[in-house]
Amino acid sequence: MTPGETDRFTQIPVSRRRFLWMSALSAGAAAAGCATNPVTGKSQFTLVSQSDEIRLDRQNSPHQFSADYGPAQDTGLNRYLDETGRSLAALSHRPDMPYSFRAVNAVYINAYAFPGGSIAATRGILLSLEDEAELAALLGHELGHVNARHTAELMTRNMLTLAVVAGVAEYVRSENEKYTGLTTGLGLLGSGLLLAHYSRDNERQADALGLEYMTRADYDPDGFTGLMDMLQNLSKRKPNAIELMFSTHPMSEQRYRTAIETIRSRYAGKHTNRFLKERYMDHTVNLRKLQPAIENMQKADALMGEQNYREAETRLKSALSEAPGDYTALMMMAKCQYALDQHGEALRYTQAAREAYPEEAQSYQVEGVARLHLNQYEPALKNFREYEKRLPDNPNTLFLKGLALENLKRTGEAAREYSRYLESVSEGKQAEYATNRLVEWGYISAPQS
Numbered sequence: 397m398t399p400g401e402t403d404r405f406t407q408i409p410v411s412r413r414r415f416l417w418m419s420a421l422s423a424g425a426a427a428a429g430c431a432t433n434p435v436t437g438k439s440q441f442t443l444v445s446q447s448d449e450i451r452l453d454r455q456n457s458p459h460q461f462s463a464d465y466g467p468a469q470d471t472g473l474n475r476y477l478d479e480t481g482r483s484l485a486a487l488s489h490r491p492d493m494p495y496s497f498r499a500v501n502a503v504y505i506n507a508y509a510f511p512g513g514s515i516a517a518t519r520g521i522l523l524s525l526e527d528e529a530e531l532a533a534l535l536g537h538e539l540g541h542v543n544a545r546h547t548a549e550l551m552t553r554n555m556l557t558l559a560v561v562a563g564v565a566e567y568v569r570s571e572n573e574k575y576t577g578l579t580t581g582l583g584l585l586g587s588g589l590l591l592a593h594y595s596r597d598n599e600r601q602a603d604a605l606g607l608e609y610m611t612r613a614d615y616d617p618d619g620f621t622g623l624m625d626m627l628q629n630l631s632k633r634k635p636n637a638i639e640l641m642f643s644t645h646p647m648s649e650q651r652y653r654t655a656i657e658t659i660r661s662r663y664a665g666k667h668t669n670r671f672l673k674e675r676y677m678d679h680t681v682n683l684r685k686l687q688p689a690i691e692n693m694q695k696a697d698a699l700m701g702e703q704n705y706r707e708a709e710t711r712l713k714s715a716l717s718e719a720p721g722d723y724t725a726l727m728m729m730a731k732c733q734y735a736l737d738q739h740g741e742a743l744r745y746t747q748a749a750r751e752a753y754p755e756e757a758q759s760y761q762v763e764g765v766a767r768l769h770l771n772q773y774e775p776a777l778k779n780f781r782e783y784e785k786r787l788p789d790n791p792n793t794l795f796l797k798g799l800a801l802e803n804l805k806r807t808g809e810a811a812r813e814y815s816r817y818l819e820s821v822s823e824g825k826q827a828e829y830a831t832n833r834l835v836e837w838g839y840i841s842a843p844q845s
């Protein structure tokens with residue numbers, strides 16, 4: 397493929413940089429060669445080794461978890477998910493991967509897996525499940541993606557974004573132009589930016605594997621039916637909240653029918669009536685108390701997507717009266733206030749969010765940006781450094797530190813941050829700004845265009 401040609405999988409023009417990156421990957425291909433697919437047992441050409449999968453998982457998954465407002469602080473819920481997930485993973489084709497399972501605080505409806513076995517389900521989807529068999533179906537499906545090495549397959553076919561290959565910086569480099577607005581302004585990575593987008597064949601295989609694992613663990617296969625019905629219904633009732641899930645895990649009438657038909661035929665003799673509804677309800681009791689607040693947050697999310705920040709604010713006020721210390725609601729409100737240009741209010745909410753969840757990184761980043769707008773550069777710089785301590789390798793943080801230092805007239809230090817930023821990101825308004833400063837200060841000469 398030559399630069400400028402259109403990549404036939406993704407239909408996007410191949411930039412020079414992307415081309416160079418792909419050449420590098422091709423050069424490594426000889427070393428990667430063939431590997432046995434753990435599910436099919438067949439030899440398969442792959443550019444991605446198991447240690448690559450684990451490394452890429454470790455680089456990328458923390459950023460996705462933070463974009464989803466961190467693991468839920470409900471330790472009982474997380475332990476329950478982890479135990480349920482691990483018992484299924486032990487029965488899978490790759491029992492030795494370093495699996496981990498958690499609930500994340502986001503309210504939209506989704507579950508996802510990184511290639512090394514880091515798996516998450518949002519509070520939104522956990523609220524929509526009826527019993528443990530449905531949970532096992534969901535986690536089994538995600539395990540299916542890890543076991544069939546779908547991310548490695550997508551990467552090898554060059555369908556996946558660069559992120560999973562080279563880490564967050566590489567992704568931001570390639571996606572910088574597409575994601576503007578609120579998220580970029582706040583230096584955050586957009587929700588779902590780091591997730592693999594599977595093919596319809598991947599989805600059918602993950603469904604088949606999910607069914608296999610959950611029934612090996614003696615759950616009733618009708619738990620899978622329940623999960624599929626729930627997703628179908630939500631696509632009608634809450635299309636906004638489930639949009640990302642269906643863009644990453646494509647749903648279709650055919651996928652639904654295939655799963656139902658498989659349960660009817662292959663699993664006809666496997667009904668155990670083991671659904672464990674009560675156990676699921678016991679472990680999600682605290683989550684279900686938050687249901688009204690989470691529904692208000694889901695509505696606010698949709699409104700913010702439409703840039704209707706005034707109505708989103710009203711919804712978030714209700715959410716916060718129902719769940720006063722909820723980190724997600726506080727952070728969403730901070731972003732909403734930021735979008736309304738009420739930076740003092742944004743600051744107030746990020747501080748409340750930080751008190752609610754000091755280990756989680758996102759509040760520091762948003763607080764720093766609000767402070768930049770309030771001309772509080774020294775504390776802003778401190779915020780960005782705190783963010784970086786918790787979540788390194790987001791190139792936007794380098795840019796934001798540069799801005800704070802520039803305003804503090806610490807030009808030399810600002811120049812260092814800007815040039816580090818430009819090592820990761822070469823396009824977009826921020827890159828242009830950083831380049832201009834470096835030219836102005838005499839560190840580099842004006843780029844030739």
Ligand SMILES: [Zn+2]
Nearest residue numbers: 594599602645
């Ligand atoms: Zn899927």
